[in-house]
Amino acid sequence: MDSRIKSRGLVESKLMYSIRSLTVMVGSLLFVVPSVVAQRSPQIEVDYASFAYDERESLVELYMALEASSLTYEAQGSGYSIAIPFHLSLIRSSADANRDLAEDRPVWVQEDELRFFVPDTSSIFEGRVFLRQTRFTVLPGKYELQVDLLITEQEVIQSRRDLIIPDYSQRKNCLLSDIILASSIADSDDNEDPHYKNRLSVIPNTNQLYGVDSAQLFYYVEAYNTACAASDSGEYTVLAYVAEASSLVRVPGLEERSERNARQTDVLVGSFDLSDLRSGTYFLHVEIPSSTNETVVEESRKFFVFNPSLNTLQSDVITGDEKFEISSYATMTEEEIERGLKYIQVIANEREFRQIRRVQDLDERRRLLMDFWEVRDPTPGAEGNEFRDEFYRLLTYANERYSAQRVEGWETDRGNTLLRYGRPTNIESNMYERGRKPYEIWKYNNIPGEGQAEFIFADLDGFGDFELIHSTVAGERKLPDWPQRISDRY
Template structure:
């Protein structure tokens, strides 16, 4: 009945065009939307969930027993690429009454447990009342072994609703939650909150820090940060579920990336998962886009920086970059991309965007200048040293206690910050004897902690 080798409709592009002119493209609306997410399985396999939603008003309806009904045929095809053998193939017909609300579009989920490998998936739908009305989508999907030695993340599933439930007979039930997928990934006026579901794996490892950090970042299509939230994840369970929300009711229409990053601040190990979503808020004006034009970038200092200058500028900015931003920088290939990245990086941190001066950036570079004057050591600029970094990130300490060299100890300093986390300290030691003080210990969460630091400054 179906040709599974047909071309893939560009669905998401169509949705954005639809915002511009509903009437122009009304006749080209697809019969369905499709999305998927991958989750951990066992030692040899993973799980893929394929979400589908039929647009009931895209079908030609007929009247049966005084009710409007749509009738269609579905074809599902799954092939193991390594063997070119079908793994799953099924075709069947369906009939459904037409609901009054588009919110009642027919939504479902297909679950497959697949051995690690690469697969070809195809999904086809035919309107049985219009034989030439066929819609097909296909994609390749990899199921990989997440391993057991490092923590990891599943894909992100976005949803129209997530709530606690004990109804394990529901199509959308998993891990004590009812998760109703938003297959179109479109949010906005009718769906002002993005619900998302993600699974975290391999958390409780011996000899690892007590906590990991889970950071959620939302960026727009200009790679500008819209919102950020982080929380600490205890490592007492092997795997946990994160089900949460993002309010997008005040965001302008456009494309956004929702990123979840799980990382260990000491080892710099990181796992990331990103989901593209679409927002349609016709009454929200993009004031940021109106304020910052291409001319704004071209007149900035970043537009004319050389490769060497841009690399140093990023190295200085990296002290306050998130793990997500570090990952984004690593993916930059060209000098122009890096220039735009740094322009956006500092624009996102402009504490007073209504003024001509970026006060946050100006204060940051004042701290760099001070670090260069006060903490340069051993042919290194002050901003490159441990004391310089701490001064740049946290500012001037509340108190500095300096301890010169003694018969049994090397020189060291203790910096106290009374206004951070109820009071924290940083201990620096001149281990080499050349005036290059290294960070030995800190009580600041996320910094190096070594309660045995006194043994490192002993001379005997």
């Protein structure tokens, strides 16, 4: 599989960006008639990426993609056009510690029109998009973005999403920007191009879908303060690879390691050919390891592959093979198997969870446990299983630290979080803060598909059982006003 990483050195990121609102049109249209009416409601996708800018603020790129086939066009002169008023507003999240609770005004607002014109309507089909890109600077923090599109006086399309903007201003540690997953990246000298940055034209893929007719994944990421990971030769290492979402197992052939000269700011560009990947969910990981191969900093982005020509069906029936007969799983007692299956439900995917509940035969349950760990083995064929071993180390740690009221530590909220997401980068323990119940803030520099993340645990009843009351991770418990919830006056 083809992959490559380019390196470009910069003096200051902000000098290579044009901070303005820009629009690009991708695609053209479908029928040659006085007006072209969409058959369904307009579809919009919103994505963003953040980068270093100056000592106070970070740069944010906001991407809005509209499906061309979901829009209604009017004849205008020699072609067809559409104009959609929109309103963007960014406010501090209620979960942001720096937010002034009395301040509800947006920190950034933009009002404009999405205007697109095409000479004919011959090429609009599913998948064609119009893309709007906007750049602005903002203080680091947690924000809520609202997008309002005025389709008609009676129809307003709204989209909301959380934005976490890191602080890139410190110069001591290695940092990575957000990753842009792109549909194309090409060399460019056209600084009027709305997608131009650092002598490149980067067209973001807002839905992160690859496969048929778009099998090449491109990515763009900036690395800062890379000298912190440099060897004596003045070079540092970058590792980029694709991993399965369900198991985090690296995909063979989709990995690139390169050495490059340490710079204050470095631009990393690469691509992977995904044409041989089965349909499914994956992560692109970019990391900078130390000279001892310990991860210094890492970023990841989730993406999706749709390859219907490949066999994507995975059987729900668990079958044995010769490896099972000679494995330790074949002789495990029923008690050992049930305990092992109980543990793995914390990190099992939906298909595996269904199998655990459905399969009753003891030998099949033994095979199920073996298969579960085998697909997560980062070094198949080698002795041991590092992923499984780390899981049980975390489980033991959770039992030693978090057991409470006859509940084993791994079953508590903190224990579950530890098993799902690994060891936090930092834990802020606040056991005796005046006016508040005991609480902990777990911070992660990077959770695959989420980036920086936080978990808030609090001992609400005073018995030492710390409940998860809020997290920035999608699908986890949300309580934006958690500071009020842990107040003694609540």
